[in-house]
Amino acid sequence: MTPLMNVLLFLVVCLMTGVYVGANSLDKRASSANNTDEDNYYNIYTKIDALEKDLKKLETRLQKKKKLLRQVLQSVIDIDSNLGLADNSLEKQRQQTSKKNAVGFTTRLQDKTYSSSTSIIQGSEILYNGGNAYNGTVFTCPSPGLYLFHVTLLTTSTYGTIWIYKNSQKLTEAYAGNIPPQYKGVSASAAVWLDVGDQVYLRPRKSLYVYGLSAFTGAKVN
Structure with a gap:
């Protein structure tokens, strides 16, 4: 090759x-x-x-x-x-x-005629009794404070008058006036400071008929 x-x-x-x-x-x-x-x-x-x-x-x-x-x-x-x-x-x-x-009470007053200014107006049906300080006749203060009391009187007595008392002191009165005998409604209130043991109650000024729908109320407000 x-x-x-x-x-x-x-x-x-x-x-x-x-x-x-x-x-x-x-x-x-x-x-x-x-x-x-x-x-x-x-x-x-x-x-x-x-x-x-x-x-x-x-x-x-x-x-x-x-x-x-x-x-x-x-x-x-x-x-x-x-x-x-x-x-x-x-x-x-x-x-x-x-x-x-709570301290306070409301009572209807007894349907009764009082003839003496030394009488204490009695309660009838007690509707409320907070603190049990109202015995049906007299409210006895259980604790110090400001209290308010109010009474409403229905009466037929001429010159009918009811007093709110603190101990022996007159506070305020509800006076029915000299209107001839017929049902009249009057009221009175009192705010008062109470110490323990002070008593509040109602008395007539003279002869007084208290109708059974009259009422007495008291309460501690402060």
């Missing part, structure tokens, strides 16, 4: 070898590209699956926190309700204490 033929044969072999190597290189690159695309594909779905799992975990945690928040809110509501009940209970106790300590 001539040297020229050897050279040509070498070149042909080299070219064929280069084409094969190039083809192998392209195949490898294509395969590598295909593998990269598949890997990216599977990586994306793997990440999506992971995100979905994380989302489910977050939703589970959120539900637990909502449940805990509802429990805390219900506890707050229960505590508030209990405090309200306690406040109501304290208010009721305070009212009961105030009612127990």
Whole structure:
């Protein structure tokens, strides 16, 4: 074989070898590209699956926190309700204490004729007697303070007069005037400071008929 033929044969072999190597290189690159695309594909779905799992975990945690928040809110509501009940209970106790300590009375006066100015006008039906300070005739002060008394007199007596007394002191009077005998209504009030043991009661100025619907009231106002 001539040297020229050897050279040509070498070149042909080299070219064929280069084409094969190039083809192998392209195949490898294509395969590598295909593998990269598949890997990216599977990586994306793997990440999506992971995100979905994380989302489910977050939703589970959120539900637990909502449940805990509802429990805390219900506890707050229960505590508030209990405090309200306690406040109501304290208010009721305070009212009961105030009612127990209230001092005052109202009585209808006895249907009776009194002939002497030294008589003490008597009560008949006692409608209220807070503090039990009124005995049906005389009010005896159980605690110091400002008191208000009021008497309403129904009478047929001419010049009929009724006095509110504190101990031996005259306070105010209800005067029926000199109208001929017929039913007349008069009244009188007195605000007075009383100390423990002071007594308040009613007396006629002279002969007096007291109709049974007359009334006497007293109460501690301060």
